[in-house]
Amino acid sequence: MFASKRLSKELLKLQDKLPPGITLVKADNFEEWQMDIRVMDDNPLYKDEVYRLKFSFSQSYPIEAPEVTFLRTPTTPIPWHPHVYSNGIICLDLLDRQGWSPVHNVESICVSLQSMLTSNTKKERPPGDENFVRYNTQRPRDISFVFHDNQV
Amino acid sequence: MSTMSSPEPIPPPNDRRSSRASSSAGLPVNNSLSVATEPSDLLVRRKSRLSKIPPDVHLLEYTSPPDSNLVCLICHSAFDRPVQLACQHYFCRECLVHALAAQHIEHKTCPTCRRSIDPEREPLPIPKIIETMLDELVVRCPNTKSGCDWVDQRANVHDHVMLYCEYTQVECPNHECRLAISQKDFHKGCLHYTVSCEHCHTAMMKRDLEVGCVVSVSSISCPHCAADLLRLDLKAHVKDICPKVVVPCQGAVVGCTLRAERTEVVEHERACPMATMAPHFREQQARIERSEARLEPLARKVGILEDGLSNITNMLYPANGDHSSFPVTNPLDPNNSDAFPPAPLMPTPDFRLPPASFPPVPPSNDQSQTPFTNPTQPPFDSQVHHLLTLHDTLRDEVSRIANALTDVEGRTNMMILNENQRVKDEMLHTNAAINSMRMQLHWLMSATLQQRNSAASRATGGSTSASGSGSGTQGASSSLGARGSGTLHAPIRRLSDSTRQDVKL
Ligand SMILES: [Zn+2]
Ligand SMILES: [Zn+2]
Ligand SMILES: [Zn+2]
Ligand SMILES: [Zn+2]
Ligand SMILES: [Zn+2]
Ligand SMILES: [Zn+2]
Numbered sequence: 001m002f003a004s005k006r007l008s009k010e011l012l013k014l015q016d017k018l019p020p021g022i023t024l025v026k027a028d029n030f031e032e033w034q035m036d037i038r039v040m041d042d043n044p045l046y047k048d049e050v051y052r053l054k055f056s057f058s059q060s061y062p063i064e065a066p067e068v069t070f071l072r073t074p075t076t077p078i079p080w081h082p083h084v085y086s087n088g089i090i091c092l093d094l095l096d097r098q099g100w101s102p103v104h105n106v107e108s109i110c111v112s113l114q115s116m117l118t119s120n121t122k123k124e125r126p127p128g129d130e131n132f133v134r135y136n137t138q139r140p141r142d143i144s145f146v147f148h149d150n151q152v
Numbered sequence: 153m154s155t156m157s158s159p160e161p162i163p164p165p166n167d168r169r170s171s172r173a174s175s176s177a178g179l180p181v182n183n184s185l186s187v188a189t190e191p192s193d194l195l196v197r198r199k200s201r202l203s204k205i206p207p208d209v210h211l212l213e214y215t216s217p218p219d220s221n222l223v224c225l226i227c228h229s230a231f232d233r234p235v236q237l238a239c240q241h242y243f244c245r246e247c248l249v250h251a252l253a254a255q256h257i258e259h260k261t262c263p264t265c266r267r268s269i270d271p272e273r274e275p276l277p278i279p280k281i282i283e284t285m286l287d288e289l290v291v292r293c294p295n296t297k298s299g300c301d302w303v304d305q306r307a308n309v310h311d312h313v314m315l316y317c318e319y320t321q322v323e324c325p326n327h328e329c330r331l332a333i334s335q336k337d338f339h340k341g342c343l344h345y346t347v348s349c350e351h352c353h354t355a356m357m358k359r360d361l362e363v364g365c366v367v368s369v370s371s372i373s374c375p376h377c378a379a380d381l382l383r384l385d386l387k388a389h390v391k392d393i394c395p396k397v398v399v400p401c402q403g404a405v406v407g408c409t410l411r412a413e414r415t416e417v418v419e420h421e422r423a424c425p426m427a428t429m430a431p432h433f434r435e436q437q438a439r440i441e442r443s444e445a446r447l448e449p450l451a452r453k454v455g456i457l458e459d460g461l462s463n464i465t466n467m468l469y470p471a472n473g474d475h476s477s478f479p480v481t482n483p484l485d486p487n488n489s490d491a492f493p494p495a496p497l498m499p500t501p502d503f504r505l506p507p508a509s510f511p512p513v514p515p516s517n518d519q520s521q522t523p524f525t526n527p528t529q530p531p532f533d534s535q536v537h538h539l540l541t542l543h544d545t546l547r548d549e550v551s552r553i554a555n556a557l558t559d560v561e562g563r564t565n566m567m568i569l570n571e572n573q574r575v576k577d578e579m580l581h582t583n584a585a586i587n588s589m590r591m592q593l594h595w596l597m598s599a600t601l602q603q604r605n606s607a608a609s610r611a612t613g614g615s616t617s618a619s620g621s622g623s624g625t626q627g628a629s630s631s632l633g634a635r636g637s638g639t640l641h642a643p644i645r646r647l648s649d650s651t652r653q654d655v656k657l
């Protein structure tokens with residue numbers, strides 16, 4: 001109830017106006033939305049690429065953080081970043097249980113991820129990516145990430 | 153429930169605005185509290201109505217998007233009863249409660265800036281001006297979709313929905329039916345039964361039928377002019393608009409016989425004198441009908457009056473016109489006590505009646521002098537006067553009888569009272585006598601019993617010495633004693649019972 005009220009308001013706003021580089025792809029219900037983001041500057045790592053984000057909302061959104069992952073599709077790869085696993089799972093304190101605040105919203109998450117990519121220069125995956133991708137069965141928000149650096 | 157206390161006093165009960173819109177910083181959001189602060193007359197009226205759901209402030213639709221400074225960052229709607237944190241961040245009370253409930257139990261932080269919150273003094277009340285701005289936001293009625301076009305300040309929406317809105321859903325008037333129904337249809341009774349639609353013959357709920365079914369709003373072409381219409385409007389179209397349907401000339405009421413398609417008829421009516429006359433004619437007709445309708449009760453009234461009059465006349469003038477029997481005394485004269493015999497007697501010649509016909513009418517030329525100059529007239533100015541005096545006499549009679557009745561009643565009452573008193577006294581005497589008899593009887597009984605007891609104890613004493621066994625005799629004597637007391641009590645009880653019955657009788 002709480003979630004759908006708030007999401008319908010957000011959706012109205014998203015359909016109306018969005019920051020540059022962010023587009024709404026799919027929002028048919030109040031459980032899962034998809035957004036596309038582009039990096040706006042000339043960072044060679046991300047130039048000319050579009051990344052798709054999948055948002056999953058629980059009933060208690062925005063009190064509880066949404067689950068946000070990158071989605072691999074024929075047209076959208078998973079971006080290189082030391083906090084983004086190759087299966088699309090993102091390790092960002094904003095999306096963590098402790099780091100989340102209900103004043104964040106879909107748009108602000110997109111903007112944060114955009115700037116996270118913009119400031120990155122390393123073409124690498126988080127340490128242990130291969131193992132994590134192979135063995136992880138947990139849902140992203142149940143994983144307790146160790147934030148190995150705070151420069152993002 | 154949060155650990156924060158409520159530092160601000162509850163708003164005064166008659167301040168409707170603040171009780172609804174905002175403030176009172178205490179965090180524990182308690183709906184019963186906010187209800188209790190509403191004016192009591194509102195509360196009573198609401199209770200007398202059927203249970204309605206109050207409007208959800210978060211779902212209100214604003215005529216223009218509210219200022220972004222008035223929007224809660226958690227729910228993204230204009231603040232509902234906002235509170236403030238020390239860091240100047242505002243949230244709806246409820247939103248903040250939800251947000252803080254999800255945080256660590258010991259360490260609460262501002263959802264916006266993460267500054268930690270002091271539960272002792274936060275949240276703070278908000279400035280009055282913000283409350284006012286929120287109250288003045290213009291919203292639409294939550295029942296807009298059902299048809300309400302109310303638009304007003306947000307402060308009034310609660311009252312509108314709870315008291316005035318025709319479209320608010322209430323419980324169906326039928327108590328066995330638990331469905332909801334619009335307030336405006338409440339008087340129609342339960343509409344939750346299925347009926348068959350006249351347009352599409354599908355079964356649907358009566359309530360939905362009032363709005364119209366899918367088929368009724370589907371299009372159809374007119375069988376006469378082939379115009380495209382909603383099925384719903386077809387009847388009205390054929391009746392009043394369709395240019396091809398055959399209708400009679402307006403003048404038909406006056407005698408025009410033309411019948412043709414509507415367009416032709418309209419053309420014809422411009423020239424037809426009868427059609428131009430028709431409206432006036434119809435108006436006249438209506439007026440005549442109205443007059444006739446009014447006439448009928450009048451006629452009935454006249455009939456009744458005539459009947460009454462003839463009754464009176466018959467009463468006044470029994471068949472023979474015996475002038476000599478007419479009373480010569482004036483019944484109004486108080487000195488004429490003979491005119492009023494005592495009440496219980498039958499009416500006397502006093503009430504004998506004037507002549508059966510009106511006084512003979514003399515030739516018309518001196519008609520005006522008739523009542524006064526005719527020496528043979530009875531001492532009454534007119535028939536009416538006579539009736540009036542009769543009436544007065546009768547009234548006096550009645551009041552005298554009434555007085556006599558009161559008198560008699562008083563005397564009877566007195567008599568009954570005296571009689572009662574006497575009976576009561578007698579009863580007291582009898583009671584006393586019975587009591588003394590009872591005492592005597594009791595005394596006699598106990599004397600007899602004592603005698604018998606002493607005889608018995610003498611007998612057991614004898615047996616004890618004979619048998620010599622202590623325990624056995626004790627048991628025997630005690631059982632005997634018990635039997636003795638039993639026999640002693642029973643008759644007394646029966647005796648007292650019977651005396652009581654005597655007293656009652
Ligand atoms: Zn809010
Ligand atoms: Zn703050
Ligand atoms: Zn309304
Ligand atoms: Zn019903
Ligand atoms: Zn129908
Ligand atoms: Zn037609």
Ligand SMILES: [Zn+2]
Pocket residue numbers: 401402403404408409410420421424426427
């Ligand atoms: Zn005509």
